[in-house]
Amino acid sequence: xxxxxxxxxxxxxxxxKKSPDPAPTSVTEIQTAxxxxxxxxxxxxxSLPQDQNKTEPSxxxxxxxxxxxxxxxxxxxxxxxxxxTTPDNLIQALRKSESFKSEDIAIENFHLILKDxxxxxxxxxxxxxxxxxxxxxxxxxxxxxxxxxxxxxxxxNDTLDSLLALGEMKKHEMTSELKFKDGQSLNLEMHxxxxxxFQLMNGGKILSCRNKTCRCx
Numbered sequence: 001x002x003x004x005x006x007x008x009x010x011x012x013x014x015x016x017k018k019s020p021d022p023a024p025t026s027v028t029e030i031q032t033a034x035x036x037x038x039x040x041x042x043x044x045x046x047s048l049p050q051d052q053n054k055t056e057p058s059x060x061x062x063x064x065x066x067x068x069x070x071x072x073x074x075x076x077x078x079x080x081x082x083x084x085t086t087p088d089n090l091i092q093a094l095r096k097s098e099s100f101k102s103e104d105i106a107i108e109n110f111h112l113i114l115k116d117x118x119x120x121x122x123x124x125x126x127x128x129x130x131x132x133x134x135x136x137x138x139x140x141x142x143x144x145x146x147x148x149x150x151x152x153x154x155x156x157n158d159t160l161d162s163l164l165a166l167g168e169m170k171k172h173e174m175t176s177e178l179k180f181k182d183g184q185s186l187n188l189e190m191h192x193x194x195x196x197x198f199q200l201m202n203g204g205k206i207l208s209c210r211n212k213t214c215r216c217x
Contacts (some may be wrong), residue, residue, distance in 0.1 A: 058134060173192075
C-alpha cells in the first residue's frame, strides 16, 4: 500500500488534476555507476495508476497535529529520550545505529524544469524484470498543456545522469525500506531529502507518521 500510494500520488496529477489511463511507454535499463545502458525493454505497468478511482483506506490521523514525540515513546520507547524530536532525527539515528542492516530504494521521482520552461518527470523503479545488476528501470514523461503526464521514448544511450542534465531539479521524491539486524523494518518516503512519511515496524507495534502527525498501533 505504501509504495502503491506513492506512485499514485506522484504521477496521477499536476496542479490537482488526475491523469488519464497511461499509454505504453518505452523503458530502458540504467546503470548510473558506469553510465552504461542495456537495450530498450518493454514497458512496465506500475509507472502510472491503472484504476484512477480506486483508493485505499488511510491509517493516518485526519488532522495535522504534532504528536511525534508522544507516539515515538509509545511505539519505540528505546528511541525516546535521545534528543530525537523530529522524524528526520529518527531516520538519521536509525541509519547510524548498530542494528542498521541495509536500505533498499524502491522508487525515485525527479521533477525537472527545462530551459524553455517545460517540465519533465523521471520515474526510476527497482524491479526484478531486468538483467541489469542494479535492477532499475527508468521512465520519462513530459507534461501536456493541461498538466497530464505523457510518456516519452528513451534511447539506448539515455542514462539517469544524461536525463537529469536536461534541466534544473524542481523536486525529488524517494521511497525506500530500511532493514535492521533484529528483523524489524521501516518503510520511508522522502521529499527533497526530508522525511515526509514512514512506517516503523517494531516488536509488533507500528509507528505511522506523515510529517509530525503520527499514530502508534
